[in-house]
Amino acid sequence: MTEREFLADSVEPVQPAGSGQPPKPLKSLGRRILGWLATFIGVILFFTFCLYLLFVVIPQGPEIALARGIGKDTSLTITKIAVDSVKVKKEIALLEKKIDKLTTQGPYLIVNTTDNRFYLYSGKELIREGRCSTGKNTRLIAKKRNYEFKTPRGVHTVQSKQKNPVWAKPDWAFIEEGLPIPPPGHESRFDAYTLGDYKLAIGDGYMVHGTLYKRRMGLPVTHGCIRLLDEDLEVVYNTMPIGSKVIIY
């Protein structure tokens, strides 16, 4: 190879200016951006797909399997024997009688503390229903002790009944009003108006009674007792003897 031929091979040819071709670096930048965008979208789609698999498909896996028949065979191996269907029918009729007998024959009161409603039944017959007020679910924090004002859920029994009851105010009634607590038996403890015309004691100091605050009927505002309107209270008082059930839920 001559020296001229060697130089012609080793030196790159120079592009003449204004030849019409775009500059190389710009073209590759555009392609790169497109590439990044495609990768970014791909990654986003991939992660969305993974999240979909994780939170939608996989938790549904057991149901998909059952729908496709995997583990469908749950049947116990029971070898059936001949049974006397008359006997069976009798047995079931007896069970139905037992269930029927479970419903109290006498009157009973059901109180719904969520909706503040009461239902007075006699056996299976609904005698009266209406609004009532139940516990306000607050905790009074005093110096010596705390008091919880809630209506106790469960089955209670009417333990005593009284016309024109006088309320012997407990300590919390004074604490709530910011008054000093009087000694037991003090005249300021007795209030002849607040409980209305009748009261039915259901144990632990809780009562079904009337109220002076009729506007708040249907709201959870009491200290745990069940307040009824005068007419409802009269019906409840006259219907429910001592020993009848008050069911609170």
Added chain:
Amino acid sequence: MILGALSWLLISAMKAPHSFIEEFKTEMAGIKNNKVILSYPDDLLERKTRLDSRLAMSDDDSIGLRINLKEKFLYLEIKGIVLHKTPILEQKSSSFFKHLSVAEKYVLFHNPLTIQKDDATISKDQFQEVIAPKDTIEAAKMTEIIPDTTLTEPVMYRLYLNHGIRVQITGQLPDSIPQFWPRFRFDYRDRYKYLKELTRSVIRNKPAPYQPTISLVINSRDAEAIYRAVPKKGNVILEL
């Protein structure tokens, strides 16, 4: 690799019912099967299942929940007395229940199921604390607290029962109240918990978890009343 791990989780999740059913069969085999009872005609055995479970629940002194999917009603009962009845607005149950025979339903449900634990968006007893006033002036300034009973978020809870069965109850609120996000949050929490348990079981090479679920939608006030009425370890009757 990620896809491989996810596929493995999916396969394990799909295997879960099989191992659950195997366990269920072993449990069933352990029960002293009364051949005579299980040989009753299907309609009579179905009635017997219902009556036996109601009678068993009436022995308990606390309030129990009865779910009747056929009549589409939920009942609160105590000593056989129905305290509350509410219609089921929507219901969905795992395929597992659809595969059960009448005899299997008898073995599973002739006694009430017991709540093992629960998970809810509301508390059983909510107390607002009030500091006692120092004197009558402070007492006069205090406004009486009347709890706000209007619901702003749907009530949702899951009751985890024995035999690995669970019941999910959602309270339906009027359309005017936004319900999507609270429901999404509650649902997401459950899915996240499931994935955690599933991953743990896969790593430890144990059978994947499977809990046949019954999902119900009822009125929100009723959902609240039912949740607060049923004790923490209360009884639940399932009538399928």
